[in-house]
Amino acid sequence: MKYLLVVPPLTGHVAPLRAVAAELVGRGHDVAWCGPEPTTSELTRAGRVYAAGDALEFAVERRPEGLRGFAALKYLWEQYLVPLADAMVPGVEKAVEAFRPDVVLADQQAFAGALVASRRSLPWVTSASTSTELGDPLGAMPKIAAWVDGLQEGLRSRHKVSCGDLRFSPDLILAFTTVSLTGPIADVGAVRFVGPALAPAPPVGFSWDRLDGRPLVIATLGTANAALGRRFLSECVDALAGMPDVQGLVVDPAGELLSDDVLIVKRIPQAEVVRKAAAVICHGGHNTVSETLASGLPLVIAPIRDDQSMLAQQVEAAGAGLRLRFDRAKAPDIRDTVTEVLTDPAYAAAAARVRASFAAAGGVVAAADHLESLPH
Template sequence: MRFLLVVPPLAGHVAPLLRVAAELSARGHAVAWCGPAPEVSTLVAGRVFPAGESAPFAPELRPAELRGFAALKYLWESYLVPLADAMAPGVQAAVDAFAPDVVVADQQAMAGALVAARCGLPWATSASTSTELADPLGALPKIASWVTDLQAGLRARHGVLLGDLRFSPHLVLAFTTRALAGDARLAAPVSYVGPALPAGSGDWSGADGRPLVVVTLGTSNASAGARFLAESVDALAGLPAVQGLVVDPAGDLISESVGLARRIPQVAVFARASVVVCHGGHNTVCEALAAGVPLVVAPIRDDQSMLAQQVVAASAGVRLRFDRAKAADIRTAIEAAPAYAPGAARIRESFTAAGGVAEAATRLESLG
């Protein structure tokens, strides 16, 4: 079979499909990618069809102060819809040249859904995060109607009668489990395959025997997270019974008692951790819970608030206010987090049972 994977130029969205693509290739299938050039070519290996010369949006260009509806409005008007319009011709060219049996479209690469529907091809949605599965706009009918209208205009421009472009009527691959995300509030067929985690955790030799507490906000939040990271260093300095490790991508922090690193082998470090403090990014949350590590989540923007809510509802961790948390608040949360280890262990067990990459590949094969 031939699979065309249509993705935005965002590493967090590409990551799970990288591992699924490797599994499909190992099973003898032909796999190609399609997305904005040259960005996607730097994120994937293998054949890449360009779809748009450059992305019409870069996360670092979005005003950091945007929250709530303002952030959602910016996301749709300045990213999702323009990206779909820009990518559609390239996706059509890729379908014509590669002749895929199945198209796999990330939720933020709606051009994949547009072209697959227009060409009558079976297609699957890649839901790299569980946020949309929970219908976050269900309680906000006016905003939901606004999003529906934006999609209607997009479909009309491209001659497609399909419903919601974020959810394939054939298959939605959810890289999470019900134990964490709950049941999807969708009519679409959702397969909970669990996170597509890297094979093998590797090793990390920095542990000193004390319980390890790791603080990371991801590489894209270095400037926005400077205050929180500094407060975290102060919090950990007041907990001499634990080993603190703060990921500081900018390299601006100084401490004699708390470990600092610009980058870490995250999976390997989480395998040794007792608590992870993070921003609620889906990959970070899943990698910590896959190791059975309870979380302290301080969401910054986008889907992170929903992920934090899911962690709390699953009794796998506690939540902090990112913009208000002081050292004392972070210290209290770190001290409380170990009590949520049983919840984190339940999520880990659900991830193992879901099947991960192999199950995702099997589900995709069923569409051919």
């Protein structure tokens, strides 16, 4: 079988599909990627990538800071998702023409994959790298839901496609999470919960001998929040410096923070270091949350944008962590919250339950099984 993976130029959306692609290739299938360049090639590290749009036009760093609530949602749809789809469609068309896939596997934010597959009557599968949309977050806001529907209808009309919601394949939606984290989903439909698909990260040097044996608490805001996160990371340094019973590790990509009491590095081999930790402070990026819970560790989450607020809510509801205000949290708030998740065993127990659900869901093996069983 030939699978075309259509993705946006976003690390967290490409990462789970890297692992799925490797599994498919290992089973003898032919896999190609399609997305805005050069970022898609950089993120996939794959041999065959078809260009679909200019990644520089859709870099996360270009997003205005401080957007919250409906303003953030409005920007996401009007200035990012819809223009991204329009920009990607010609490249996806060329990729389908050249590669001749049997199935298009499209990230939930890469609508171009659904548009082109529907127009060519190809089977298409949704990759839901995050659970944001699965619980129908706009169900209680019918006017906003209607506005989103209108934007989608505009896309379908422009590209001469007659199909349903571009976020949801009618045949298969791979959800890289589990109900233990999301909570019950009202309309499961074509959703298959496979748990996280954690692909190996590029090698990163790390001085393991700098870990001193105390319980390790990691603070990281991912790779796309360096400038925006400086204040919060600085507060994390102060908070962890005031906790002599733990060792603090703060990931500062900008290399601007200094401390005699906290280990500060620009990058870490995150999955490996997380496995050595006792708790993680983060922004609620799906990959970081998944890696942490896959290790059975509690979280402290300070969401910044997009789906991160919902993930923080899910983690709290599951009992596996606590939430902070990214723009307001001070060192004492962070210190108290970290202390609570470390000292109350209920948080670690809840994280362990989520970890067990991840293991039972099957991960990349289950995802590949579902793809192979899709009628063609």
